Amino acid sequence: MPPRTDNVSRYLRQTKELFGDELYLTIQPQSSSPSLDVDFNSNLSAFEQEICTCQKCPLGQSRNKFVFGVGDPKASLLLVGEAPGATEDEIGEPFVGRAGKLLDKILAAIDRNRQKDVFICNVMKCRPPNNRDPLRTEVDECEPYLLHQIHLIKPKLIVALGRVAGQTLLNVDKSLKSLRNTFHDYHGTPLMVTYHPAALLRNQDLKRPTWEDFKTIKDFLEQNK
Numbered sequence: 001m002p003p004r005t006d007n008v009s010r011y012l013r014q015t016k017e018l019f020g021d022e023l024y025l026t027i028q029p030q031s032s033s034p035s036l037d038v039d040f041n042s043n044l045s046a047f048e049q050e051i052c053t054c055q056k057c058p059l060g061q062s063r064n065k066f067v068f069g070v071g072d073p074k075a076s077l078l079l080v081g082e083a084p085g086a087t088e089d090e091i092g093e094p095f096v097g098r099a100g101k102l103l104d105k106i107l108a109a110i111d112r113n114r115q116k117d118v119f120i121c122n123v124m125k126c127r128p129p130n131n132r133d134p135l136r137t138e139v140d141e142c143e144p145y146l147l148h149q150i151h152l153i154k155p156k157l158i159v160a161l162g163r164v165a166g167q168t169l170l171n172v173d174k175s176l177k178s179l180r181n182t183f184h185d186y187h188g189t190p191l192m193v194t195y196h197p198a199a200l201l202r203n204q205d206l207k208r209p210t211w212e213d214f215k216t217i218k219d220f221l222e223q224n225k
């Protein structure tokens with residue numbers, strides 16, 4: 001994967017474009033993590049309105065609908081997929097196709113749903129044509145939006161769904177197998193990687209390890225209320 005450009009400065013540039021010069025920094029002296037904690041006078045739906053007409057990359061031209069994300073604005077669990085597919089692009093909501101239905105069942109098994117203590121979104125807010133992997137240049141434009149969503153939601157745990165989401169967020173070229181079973185750090189928030197629900201539709205054998213991951217997710221959230 002080509003080297004990542006400076007996401008923090010890109011984030012600051014984009015937020016300056018969106019919100020102007022006023023920037024509130026919350027200093028957290030006890031935190032040793034390099035988390036970006038920038039406090040804007042905004043909320044999640046206002047943020048969606050700010051960015052939903054984005055034309056920062058060519059996907060702005062080819063998309064049908066901008067897919068911001070859905071769920072509880074104060075969720076402790078943030079699920080992040082790769083990018084909207086065809087159905088999501090049509091409807092404007094993430095994970096609404098077959099894989100999404102399976103994701104809903106997985107969430108029900110840990111006593112949550114897309115309105116209850118969960119927020120679901122993607123790294124990319126617009127669909128790449130023919131479901132190709134997003135380009136690094138596209139990710140570099142879009143990832144600051146995810147960072148700001150995280151800043152507003154303040155989830156206790158982020159779960160990357162699938163290899164591409166995991167590799168993209170962690171900026172590594174490792175296999176999904178090697179990214180699983182570890183709590184990574186994403187700008188100060190713990191991040192786990194598990195299988196994409198679409199992979200479970202193709203391979204039933206992945207259901208068991210995915211269920212193990214979601215049990216770990218449930219335990220983590222119970223211990224970190």
Ligand code: URA
Binds near residue numbers: 083084085088093122
């Ligand atoms: N796959 C994803 O990664 N995201 C969606 O929203 C739908 C399918």
